Amino acid sequence: MTCKEVHITLNDYIDSQLDSISKSEVETHLRTCDKCFNQYKRLRRFLDKISKVPFTADPPADFSTKLTEELMKIAEAEAPDANDKSKSSAKKLKREQAIQEKLSAKERIKNLTELSKKGLPIKSSPLKFISKVLLIIVMLAALAVVGYLVHSYSKKNSPWKVTVVQGNVLISGQMHENDRISEGQDMLTEINSRAIVIVPSIGRIEVEPITQFRLIKAEDGDNRIGLERGEIKVSSLEQLPAFVTEFKNNIVKFIGGTYRITVDEYGKAILFIESGIAEVHQNQNIFMIDENFICHLSGEALPGIPYRTDANEIFIGEVKKIESGAYTRNSIDMLINTARNLDVLTLLAVIPRVNEQERVSLYDKIFSFYKPPPNTTLEGIIKLDQKMLEAYFREIEWQL
Amino acid sequence: MPENTNYIVYLVELSQRGRKNAFLDLCEVNLKSVFTTAYRLTKDVDKSTYISIQTFLTVWDNIKSFDLRLSFTNWVKGISVKISLHELFKYEEKSGPIEIPSHVVFDNQKIEHLLLHLPRMERIIFVLHDFERYNYHEIRDFLEDLSYDEIKTILIDTRNFLMSKIGI
Structure with missing residues (x-):
């Protein structure tokens, strides 16, 4: 899949409207293309932001009175129920409002028809050779110079x-x-x-x-x-x-x-x-x-070693010790015990700073949160294979 | 499909038996959601108030036939969207600056403000899809004049516009 195709299908992908084959193609492309991955992250950030906007517009203060009056008009025709005791506490209602808001986010349908894609027409300009070949060459050379200057200026x-x-x-x-x-x-x-x-x-x-x-x-x-x-x-x-x-x-x-x-x-x-x-x-x-x-x-x-701003203080303290080289095995254990799933990129960055045995412990912890991508192995990570470390970073970042 | 909590089931059952106070509790649970959606769609407090009342009256009229296997909240929301769109298409929309009344307090003023300044169709599609989570086919049921692809194109353009305005 090309960048252009991904650009067209990105909204469908994020709205879960692609079939499994197209979805897999988009994901494969996103894992290898920074430009498209960042477009994806941008869109996801936007939709995350939108999904967190609550229903907070308050109706006018007299709304309940109006509604009750309207209901009473209708209810007058029906038998009154003076002993109704079902009115619940405000606290319970508020909690129920929150639950209902959460539940109202409906699942989006999948496997819908993909947007029809139209290819751009390719223009071709047939070049006719005429007798004054030399003149054309001179003109083309002049055009090339002007084009280069315009291109440089436009950049x-x-x-x-x-x-x-x-x-x-x-x-x-x-x-x-x-x-x-x-x-x-x-x-x-x-x-x-x-x-x-x-x-x-x-x-x-x-x-x-x-x-x-x-x-x-x-x-x-x-x-x-x-x-x-x-x-x-x-x-x-x-x-x-x-x-x-x-x-x-x-x-x-x-x-x-x-x-x-x-x-x-x-x-x-x-x-x-x-x-x-x-x-x-x-x-x-x-x-x-x-x-x-x-x-x-x-x-x-x-x-x-990069760490998250919301990491706990013990975790950050141990990261600093490792960074300075003044750490013990206890630091690694503390790091592993206090790491959350959000801290695994820090653990990955720690790996090159510690010995091979400690790398295995760190790898195990990372593995417990996020499986490595295909072709990334424990042996490669321990040997500090740059490609594997980078691939694992991208995989975790993707999943985070 | 979202499930009804035990409490909602309890209130609906009481309402189906004609208990008004139970029904008022149900209204209160859904009030902010219904009013906010109506306001986002119509940009008008008076209309939103009218729509919200009409929604709950319609719900009251039909609650006896409501099937509890369905989501009550989504049922109410569907009714409010239909009434909102019916009201919205009765008149040409006024252009110009929009004053958000003081008693309408949104948590994220910037997004809400941008939303209220979107052209009518862009606003409707964006609210229905990205806020209310209706899919393209459901939106098409609400807006019969538009094709599936037109709805999709409008949504993508609106998202891009809002992203650039919010600075994402």
């Missing part, structure tokens, strides 16, 4: 619009109120100053006080900044890894969603993924960080 995605929310903002050392920042320029927010930068086609960056960054590149599909210090929050609607933040030896690629990075004066950073997913590239290694995870990064050392 440009700068300048980015800067809106000062509060205080003072310097762009390339000059103070600006509301302005734009172009490739190669620096931006600095002073104390108590904030700004919002709009990145065309991508989203926006909220820049906190005392933050400095350089706009390194601004092209379609490749927008990167170098964050020197401070804090930014990036909200990206782009489903491709089209926005990159660089600092020290780390390159962080974001794939949709919202994320916050804080870099201190020593180049140590805290990365928090509110939604979406990020890849940290460091010395040819790639580390995946999922939404709701925090990760500490420093210039030279390995990235910290």
